[in-house]
Amino acid sequence: MATPLEMQAVVSRSLKRSRAAAIRLAISKYKYLYLLMLPGVIWYFIYRYLPMYGVIIAFKDYNFSKGIIGSPWVGLKHFEFLLHNQDFFMIVRNTLLINLYELIFAFPVPIILALLLNEMKSVLFKRTIQTVVYFPHFMSWVVFGGIVIQLLAPNEGLVNSILRYLGMEPVFFMSKSEYFRPVVIASSILKESGWGAIIYLAALSSIDTEQYEAATIDGANRWHKLISITLPGIRNTIIIMMILKIGYLLEVGFEQIYILYNPSVYDVGDVLSTYIYRVGLQSAQFSTTAAIGLFQSAIGFFLIWGTNRLARKFSDVSLW
Known part of the structure; x- marks a missing residue:
């Protein structure tokens, strides 16, 4: 047995x-x-997993001639340098503030846009509006940022021309610290809100139309349907997108900031991605920038993990 x-x-x-x-x-x-x-799996493996090998230079004094293996180990030296560097805390603060402003002001815009498009009865008008609001997404930040700079130019820009017509003084939007962050948020909304609305339109299309018919029979108006049917129907999508957005609180698109900012607004516009470019590529401090990138990834992981736990606790949807 x-x-x-x-x-x-x-x-x-x-x-x-x-x-x-x-x-x-x-x-x-x-x-x-x-x-x-x-x-897609091969691309992700080559460009996302294989480069992780290079993370070890964050713990070394990387020398190009000696290579990654031959460079001497220095432990947490570069992380200690970051913690004692005042510029680093300013850059983290700028990155967090820009992302928080985008979370507050830009995140709801695709949802509102999708709800408005969903209420349109004219198919032709709806498709026209969709095409107009989607189009900026397909423009590079080099082109779109150039358009923004030209619109806000102090001498010949459209915005300042309108201000002069109204008897007001022109505003130097791109060189004043107090205007830079609003310009970044507004340009992000104009460029990406239409594309982001696609996800919510897809979620809206999955809502059972019989619920609206039953609500109409019960005497519900459009506002009641929005609150009781539409928003609950896309709640899970909103939560997932919110989790992903919070996970990127320490990341701001390099192209957008690099095109729009200049030395006069470094105090409010310099973020981790632009700092890594200046210090890592232009100053060749590869170990320092690797430490910044590792710090950025670690914080992002804990943010998305914590947000996912909260979502799982207070709702029935989460990433895992």
């Missing part, structure tokens, strides 16, 4: 065989879908 340990080993082997068989069956059944997914 087999002992309990032997029985347990037999059951374990049986479960492993059944799991392997299930995996082989799934691969065989969905092989073409896996083939479609393969290029």
Whole structure:
């Protein structure tokens, strides 16, 4: 008679065989879908996982001639340098503030835009508006940022021309610290809100129309339907997008800031991505910038982990 340990080993082997068989069956059944997914997996592995090897230069005094392996270990020297560097705290503060402002002012805009588009009855007018608001997303920040700079130019810019027409003095938007962050947030809204609305429009299309018909029979107006049916119907999508947005609180798009800012607004506009570019590439301090990137990734991970836990605690949706 087999002992309990032997029985347990037999059951374990049986479960492993059944799991392997299930995996082989799934691969065989969905092989073409896996083939479609393969290029994306390869790209992600090459450009996201393989570069993680270079993270170790954050703990070394990297020398280009000696390479990553030959460079001497220095432990937490570069992290200590960051913690004693006043510029670093200013840059973290700028990054957090710009992202918090975007979370407060820019995050709701795609939701509102999707709700407005969803209420439009004219298909032609709806598609026209969609095309207009989607189009800026396909423009690079080099082009779109140039348009923003020209619109806000103090001499020939459209905005300042209107201000002069109204008898007001022109405003130097791009060289005044108090205007830089509002310009960044407004330009982000103009460029990306239309594209972001696609996700919420897709979520709105999944809501059962019979709920609206039943609400109409019960005498509900559009506001009641919005509060009781529409917003609850896209709540899970909003929560997921919020979790992802909070996970990127320490990341601001490099292209946008680099195109729009200048030395006169470094005190409010210099962020981690632009600082890494200036210090890492222009000053060749690769170890310091690797330490900044590792710090940025670690904080982002804990932010998204904590937000996901809160979402799982107070709602029925989470990333994992």
